[in-house]
Amino acid sequence: MRITFLGTGTAHGVPFIACTCAVCTSKDPRNKRMRSSVYVEYDGRGVLIDATPDLRTQALAYGIQRVDAILLTHSHADHIHGLDDVRIFNFVQKATIPLYGSKPVLKDVKTRFSYFFKKQPGWKPQVELKEVNGYFDLFGKTVKPVVVNHGSQPILGYRIDDFAYLTDCKSLPQESKHKLQGLDILVLNALRRKEHDTHLSLDEAIALIEELCPRRAFITHMSHDFDHEALCKELPAYIRPAYDGLVL
Ligand SMILES: [Zn+2]
Numbered sequence: 001m002r003i004t005f006l007g008t009g010t011a012h013g014v015p016f017i018a019c020t021c022a023v024c025t026s027k028d029p030r031n032k033r034m035r036s037s038v039y040v041e042y043d044g045r046g047v048l049i050d051a052t053p054d055l056r057t058q059a060l061a062y063g064i065q066r067v068d069a070i071l072l073t074h075s076h077a078d079h080i081h082g083l084d085d086v087r088i089f090n091f092v093q094k095a096t097i098p099l100y101g102s103k104p105v106l107k108d109v110k111t112r113f114s115y116f117f118k119k120q121p122g123w124k125p126q127v128e129l130k131e132v133n134g135y136f137d138l139f140g141k142t143v144k145p146v147v148v149n150h151g152s153q154p155i156l157g158y159r160i161d162d163f164a165y166l167t168d169c170k171s172l173p174q175e176s177k178h179k180l181q182g183l184d185i186l187v188l189n190a191l192r193r194k195e196h197d198t199h200l201s202l203d204e205a206i207a208l209i210e211e212l213c214p215r216r217a218f219i220t221h222m223s224h225d226f227d228h229e230a231l232c233k234e235l236p237a238y239i240r241p242a243y244d245g246l247v248l
């Protein structure tokens, strides 16, 4: 399995618009963070986890040739507002793309992208909505949805084999912690240094990683609080800040 980080930034991306801080004006390309998503490849298939407003730029930057399925974590704008860009993959692959999410997330997709589902002429994304209710098979691998508390809102993370992707997490229910044992790679969000109502801070993320004990962990969904190089020095060796374009 090959995992590409397409974006590792918070909802604003980094640099923040109109910010002149040291990270936002840094020359280090690893401090440029598009909105968070990953592209997972196995057995000749490509699976996108979240469709960010940067999807077109990400697909061009990292050479994405196909999207066979999309898994959505939740329906905040920074995670789904690139869905319109999916139409080019419909065109190239001549196929509808399955779109997985929880019932409320799919409802939001139907509202926000109502034109996808209207029977009127024009070139629109073709997605087949697939409600996630438990484990499911995706091209021969079992995908295990994991409930994540995004503040008070339950959203989904996903585990495929020994890889798990959790973003916009503030805390985990006990049952989810059980599902995240024995991981090789855990991707987890850390928004900033100060505590936040709906996202883990860096210290909280480190504590949760220590509790889950994955072999390796990668931090994503970061704001301009973090300079990549400085964060690398600060973290234990098995926890690394992810960066856009990182391939595992
Ligand atoms: Zn987010």
Ligand SMILES: [Zn+2]
Pocket (backbone or CB within 6 Å): 015, 016, 019, 020, 021, 022, 023, 024, 025, 224
């Ligand atoms: Zn800044």
Ligand SMILES: [Zn+2]
Pocket (backbone or CB within 6 Å): 074, 076, 150, 168
């Ligand atoms: Zn969110």
